[in-house]
Amino acid sequence: MNPVISRYPVPELKDLPADLRERILEVQEKAGFVPNVFLALAHRPAELRAFLAYHDALLLKEGGRLSKGEREMIIVATSGANNCLYCVVAHGAILRVYEKKPLLADQIAVNHRKADITPRQRAMLDFALKVTRSSHEIGDADFETLRAQGFDDEDIWDIASISAFFGLSNRIANVIGLRPNDEFYLMGRVPRQKKEQP
Amino acid sequence: MNPVISRYPVPELKDLPADLRERILEVQEKAGFVPNVFLALAHRPAELRAFLAYHDALLLKEGGRLSKGEREMIIVATSGANNCLYCVVAHGAILRVYEKKPLLADQIAVNHRKADITPRQRAMLDFALKVTRSSHEIGDADFETLRAQGFDDEDIWDIASISAFFGLSNRIANVIGLRPNDEFYLMGRVPRQKKEQP
Amino acid sequence: MNPVISRYPVPELKDLPADLRERILEVQEKAGFVPNVFLALAHRPAELRAFLAYHDALLLKEGGRLSKGEREMIIVATSGANNCLYCVVAHGAILRVYEKKPLLADQIAVNHRKADITPRQRAMLDFALKVTRSSHEIGDADFETLRAQGFDDEDIWDIASISAFFGLSNRIANVIGLRPNDEFYLMGRVPRQKKEQP
């Protein structure tokens, strides 16, 4: 029996609107399984659509100085601060895969100050956590600190928006009790063998 | 000279993609002015589009037990807890207009426990603030408390999502220094005279 | 029917000791109504007398570098931090009247960092909130910061005492559930018309 993945009813793929079903099948094709967040949020198709549009605008965006791995660092640090199990586990997996560093996600989730990251990435995560915890205290000095690390104002918007968006995600996941897929826990920790073997 | 409304460049209406320009003109038609959030977030069209889609999914949704005024109560309480000037002022105005109670927004922004609301609305806002501050501690007991006030699980999803979405909005507004339009401060505090006068 | 303004019995003007009655009539003459704090605290005449004496020593004092408007800024910021509805609403009104800036009180109550104030006033409010939240950590560096903004030590005493006194006021108002007069909410937001009309 499968464990419950949400407090709320979880629709079946076949019952979803076509656009969402396609998107989910695409993800499944790529990841090998359907991340639970898609199915759980599909309980509200209009919200899921907006969620994915926002997600894509922030994470698929080309340009800027934030690598894909760095964007995931922001997500993992934010999710750790918000104690969101789903997001720590799922985005921790993606971070490991992107950065090809199997230890990094656990380090950042527990305490980014001890993580194997650059001073620039440290400043990026310090800022992301300030956005998470006390955005009303953010001011010029914070922008100066980031600029001194080579970020421009567009990068700062990116950091802030990613942290803010996943703060939304963390809260919904916490409220609905979203359960991470078992697959995420191990992903990126060991060399991917199956695909390499013909 | 107009005051600065955002740390970031603010596009002119004419330079915006058609869909966003139309949406903004629609709002302007209805409100009599363009709320600054539209122009400031239009610096990132893709993100604004997703933002509006999410916003509409939560606030324009039909059905459920949350009135339009109650949804604004959640926004004002959340924004007060996050010290977001733009959202307290702008959604405070909308709340006054919807509820036709000129005192309510200030009460909820400062301390919803002292506001002229029903016990059911008090429970709704207690929960919204728990989503804001410690969503990881939410559990069955919170659901029971809300059900005892007549909310069903779909309503609870609504409360949580509205609070979570405006937590995102609060953080971005705080980081970019989004300035509320002067018009919002007074809106809903005095009878609307101009329109009634031919 | 009038709404309840306090958990405690509220005396009638005619039953009050002469000195308090006179003071209250004076205020009524000036403001056009009796602020509820006078009536609610008159439940304890000796305490009200001391309260007013302290209030007057801090707010009616001549000299020093704090304008009357700046003293109200301190009160509004402190009361916002203490979530005191009465004091935010009533002193927000007085602040608007003194400074003739209809937006200022809402800005300071929600987040003084985003308010239309000078850097000197920003430093003043930063200090007032430190008095409110962690006075035991105040030390030489805080005095230096304020002196660098042109305040002398007497001004600093004033800021600290105003913040501390209204911290007292906030706590009592919160405990007795003191309700702001409806008149305060709108005061100072629109041009005063009635008096100008003969």
Add this chain to the structure above:
Amino acid sequence: MNPVISRYPVPELKDLPADLRERILEVQEKAGFVPNVFLALAHRPAELRAFLAYHDALLLKEGGRLSKGEREMIIVATSGANNCLYCVVAHGAILRVYEKKPLLADQIAVNHRKADITPRQRAMLDFALKVTRSSHEIGDADFETLRAQGFDDEDIWDIASISAFFGLSNRIANVIGLRPNDEFYLMGRVPRQKKEQP
């Protein structure tokens, strides 16, 4: 050389207004020394007068269910929570003297939950600390808890006002760096021998 008792100039007794000088001489007569709070606050005679009037209204009041010792318990617990050295030490001394229990003040200053007090006093101090820390969350349930311990609403006003007033006192003492008289530290810890010996 005497240690500095305040950041601010401390007036000499002879230079004070007659009413304050008399009051201070009275205290000196009774205590054997002048508590530093009188001299330090006398830097501002009008404020000191109001301070003493408020102090007397709360602590010299006859009637009610709060013994003099219990009022001092509230002061010590509040001052411990606010980390105010002067008030913990000075009122700790007075508490020991009133209650004739040499251990009680240290217990209450550090953790009233472990102090040798009655459940009624425990409830009184729980409430006083809630006034100190989160007065905006106080509501009917808090009143019920205290009533169940035999307090009436007038007693609750007393507890709240004493806690609130000494919160003011704590903040001013912390800002001016008010130093407790050395005499207070030992007072009430050992039997008073000198006076009894002719």
Add this chain to the structure above:
Amino acid sequence: MNPVISRYPVPELKDLPADLRERILEVQEKAGFVPNVFLALAHRPAELRAFLAYHDALLLKEGGRLSKGEREMIIVATSGANNCLYCVVAHGAILRVYEKKPLLADQIAVNHRKADITPRQRAMLDFALKVTRSSHEIGDADFETLRAQGFDDEDIWDIASISAFFGLSNRIANVIGLRPNDEFYLMGRVPRQKKEQP
């Protein structure tokens, strides 16, 4: 080159006192590597000896109702609350091994309320975190809650002591920047293959 495992000099095994060297070799034999905590703390042999004696008294103790896995749950939850990377990673590994549940440690480190544990274990961890965060507020009610879950007072002592001891461990690890061995991150997540292969 090996990464730095501590801010402080790390002794070589051969330079350690015999008792510590033996203990460490024993652990190495069992685990396949020397956990960094042993080498880093061996910088202070007397303290390490005491540390190990305390550790063994709590974790090797026979009897009581806490299984070895449950003791590790307490350590992981406490270390998560204290943001201690070493302890989360190292004891997370041990927890996975003991409980044979590869997902459990990550769940408990991020938010034990969402972990696959029993209500009894949930109560155990709630209490452990109260010991970590506000032990001064612990009282009879906490003991009652645990007794209702089948724990006796000796078990409660165990929970409290394990949480308190690893609070010590967390603080030292954080200060010296103790780095978890790479081996821990993966341990218990995949079936142990190597040893089974002859």
Add this chain to the structure above:
Amino acid sequence: MNPVISRYPVPELKDLPADLRERILEVQEKAGFVPNVFLALAHRPAELRAFLAYHDALLLKEGGRLSKGEREMIIVATSGANNCLYCVVAHGAILRVYEKKPLLADQIAVNHRKADITPRQRAMLDFALKVTRSSHEIGDADFETLRAQGFDDEDIWDIASISAFFGLSNRIANVIGLRPNDEFYLMGRVPRQKKEQP
């Protein structure tokens, strides 16, 4: 009748293992009474043994720049922050005796920023409290601050370990409700007369 000193059974001296009995008799010989912590923790002989070994390694250690009095300052400041009555009272007494300053312990327990200590000791206690409250945020800058005051890295280890160890002690004392011996409250406040009189 003696007051209860612990929630747990307290063994009699004669029933203790010989090594613990001897240690306790030694302390009794020196102090004139048996500090309750020995008897209360003797409920768990193995843990007490480890506790004493750790205690001795930190407090009896020769060398380093921390005087015995300074080590007690760290304990008192830490215990004040953790609201541990036993440790504030017992180690406050020892601090007074070591430093021969009867006022110092109360000052440090309430607010070390106002205590009669050197800037070097102030930095030491600032760091000890950071270890207590947010050890995960400790980094290079904290080490630099302490080095600038003349501490070397071994001293910093000492400060951290003493604070961490007494954080453990505070938590256990709080959970078991450990009661300070009455003798501690007065110790070091008045000249020791009895022993000098033959």
